[in-house]
Amino acid sequence: MRMGTPLCTALSRSGRSAAAGLACRAGLLSTMPCASMLVPSRAATTKQWLRRQISDPFVRQAVIDNYRSRAAFKLDYLAAKHRLFREGMVVLDLGACPGGWSQVAARCVAASEGEGIVVSVDLQPIDPIPGVHFIQADVMSSETLDAIEIMIANTLRNRQAEVSGRGSMHRISDIQAMKAQIGSPAKSARVVDVVLSDMAPAFSGNRTVDVTRTTELCEMALTVANRLLKKKGSLVCKFLQGESFNELRALLEAHFETVMHVKPPASRKESTEMFLVCLKFKGPTAAGHIEATEK
Ligand SMILES: C[S@@+](CC[C@H](N)C(=O)[O-])C[C@H]1O[C@@H](n2cnc3c(N)ncnc32)[C@H](O)[C@@H]1O
Known part of the structure; x- marks a missing residue:
């Protein structure tokens, strides 16, 4: 801001x-x-x-460093430690506002040079970020998943023409128009190299409720990954330490060869937040699919 x-x-x-x-x-x-x-x-x-x-x-x-959030340093750390990004990769950033993680991802994949692609989603609007295609939408909704697919397919199609360094901003309704141009969104499936989720609910102050809601957001990030991630791709998601951790970790381990929980130095000591870094996606399974809500 x-x-x-x-x-x-x-x-x-x-x-x-x-x-x-x-x-x-x-x-x-x-x-x-x-x-x-x-x-x-x-x-x-x-x-x-x-x-x-x-x-x-x-x-x-x-x-x-001109980052929009201190959260940028969390991803910076995770990306360096686990070699998450390479130039030219396709990255999906869920829960992107105000945009620190998207800035880091865009830099690492050279999105504003027309090499990589970053598509970001949040309930709240953000100011445009060079090279980042932003959708203001609820990740929990099934039409958002469709919109993400369309957005990625459209961006891939125009990648060569898009070395403008500009970002773009969309709502679900804008994206419907793209659909006619690119045909079936299924054409874009499985092109994402990294799914990021720093999504957090509006905290209630009730620990059990907050842990449950954050876990649901992680499960949704897995659903998105299960639909869009390339084989051997990566998922990073934020969770709060609590009762559901072992179950969540087991769910992720069923889908990724390596799952680690990490607390980056920029994550405040007093916070129970941690990040699950999941590497080498094994491929889609029916078990990883959690129904998004129809709107
Ligand atoms: C901690 S902030 C993200 C900070 C961001 N990674 C950065 O670096 O600037 C968490 C975000 O998750 C978003 N969020 C929570 N639930 C969401 C949902 N269902 N769909 C989309 N975004 C969601 C919130 O609106 C909030 O902006």
């Missing part, structure tokens, strides 16, 4: 905190994962949150 964006303006105008205005001007509010999920509701919480932002070295580095 840049200075003058709705969050900065709202925080400054509300007079809720002078520090908020200062932090906006310093660019520190640009590094929040998702504005609507994290804007604290009370002044005390706001101050606490701002203090944490200002003293966080990853927040400061994100401003310097």
Whole structure:
């Protein structure tokens, strides 16, 4: 989020905190994962949150590196450690707002040079990112899965012509028009090299509920991977440590040759979040398919 964006303006105008205005001007509010999920509701919480932002070295580095979120460093770490990306790869980023992971993926696959492809999805809009094709939609919906396939097929078709460095922004309704041009979306199936999911629900504060919802998002990421991922492809998904972990890990192990759980240095120690890095997709199975909701 840049200075003058709705969050900065709202925080400054509300007079809720002078520090908020200062932090906006310093660019520190640009590094929040998702504005609507994290804007604290009370002044005390706001101050606490701002203090944490200002003293966080990853927040400061994100401003310097022009990343939209400190979360970018989590993917940066995972990508380097597990050699997730190569130039020319096709990457799908689920839960992309405000865009830190998409920025990292786009750089690693050389998306803005017309080499690789990054398609990103989130419930919330993002500002365009060079080389990234963004769909504002709910990953839990079956029409979103269709839209992702169409988007990837269309982008592959136009890849040579698209060395413009620009990103693109879409809603589901825009994508229907592409379908007529490319024919059956099945033509695009199994071209994705890496599926990323940093999806997180709006946290309720109830640990069991939050763990369950986050696990459901991981399962959905597996469903998407099961439909689109190439054999030997990779999946990275965020989960919260809790009761469902062993079951989730077993489910992923049924689909990938290697499954590791990793806590990157940029993931806050007090957070129960971790990432499952799943390498070498074995190929699609009926068991990996969890029904998306019809809309
Ligand atoms: C932690 S943020 C992602 C941060 C992002 N990876 C980055 O680097 O900037 C989690 C995101 O998941 C998104 N999300 C949660 N549920 C979703 C769903 N069902 N469909 C699409 N996006 C979802 C939220 O809107 C939120 O923006």
